[in-house]
Amino acid sequence: MKTLIKLTNIKKVFSTDEVETHALSDINLEVKQGEYLSIAGPSGCGKSTLLSLLGLLDTSSSGSYTLDGHDVVDINAKQRAVIRNKEIGFIFQSFNLISELTVAENVALPLTYRKDLNKTERTDLVTAALEKVDMGHRTKHYPSQLSGGQQQRVAVARAIAGNPSIILADEPTGNLDSKNAELVMALLDKLHAEGATICMVTHDPRGAKRADRVIEIFDGRIVSDSPTSETYIEEAVA
Numbered sequence: 001m002k003t004l005i006k007l008t009n010i011k012k013v014f015s016t017d018e019v020e021t022h023a024l025s026d027i028n029l030e031v032k033q034g035e036y037l038s039i040a041g042p043s044g045c046g047k048s049t050l051l052s053l054l055g056l057l058d059t060s061s062s063g064s065y066t067l068d069g070h071d072v073v074d075i076n077a078k079q080r081a082v083i084r085n086k087e088i089g090f091i092f093q094s095f096n097l098i099s100e101l102t103v104a105e106n107v108a109l110p111l112t113y114r115k116d117l118n119k120t121e122r123t124d125l126v127t128a129a130l131e132k133v134d135m136g137h138r139t140k141h142y143p144s145q146l147s148g149g150q151q152q153r154v155a156v157a158r159a160i161a162g163n164p165s166i167i168l169a170d171e172p173t174g175n176l177d178s179k180n181a182e183l184v185m186a187l188l189d190k191l192h193a194e195g196a197t198i199c200m201v202t203h204d205p206r207g208a209k210r211a212d213r214v215i216e217i218f219d220g221r222i223v224s225d226s227p228t229s230e231t232y233i234e235e236a237v238a
Contacts, residue, residue: 001035005068006029008063012060048170103154168199
């Protein structure tokens with residue numbers, strides 16, 4: 001499989017006047033195209049920091065990052081925004097939908113910054129994405145008119161509408177009850193089966209074991225990297 005993401009010796013240090021916090025240390029990671037990767041670990045271990053780096057929402061203190069063969073460490077903020085908008089789809093725990101916009105407008109919003117798409121193409125992508133998450137009948141509704149599970153499905157549609165290279169999900173079921181959480185996880189399973197590359201941060205073992213592979217982080221370092229089947233077989237034996 002093609003290597004989509006490669007991190008080499010990544011470090012992230014947060015500095016204030018009095019203290020220096022090493023959020024990530026010596027992170028080496030490869031993600032193959034079509035892979036479903038789960039990043040697990042306790043709160044404060046560096047999971048979300050790593051996802052922010054992968055999503056070009058933040059920059060590392062040192063190390064290299066290549067995305068689809070392109071070095072993205074030293075590019076400027078405008079270039080990062082262009083790549084982020086085209087290549088990366090985000091799913092957040094808190095949905096991050098804009099209350100004043102309809103479902104269709106929320107999904108379309110990231111596409112409006114794509115100069116390679118005309119209005120008809122954007123509309124077609126939005127329609128296809130909402131149909132894929134079974135929300136095509138809610139295009140004119142507002143977020144306040146939707147349940148939490150429906151809002152997250154709209155957020156998934158927004159993430160996939162532009163056909164990104166990778167989907168990054170940060171605790172995508174964290175604000176949902178068990179029934180809606182299962183529906184969203186089943187949707188991610190479906191997207192992966194259709195060829196999507198997914199990298200998901202979670203502290204829920206039930207969600208983590210849906211992935212092909214689990215990366216475990218502790219104190220800013222990768223302490224385990226193995227196929228999901230091996231990870232949970234070992235835990236069951238232990």
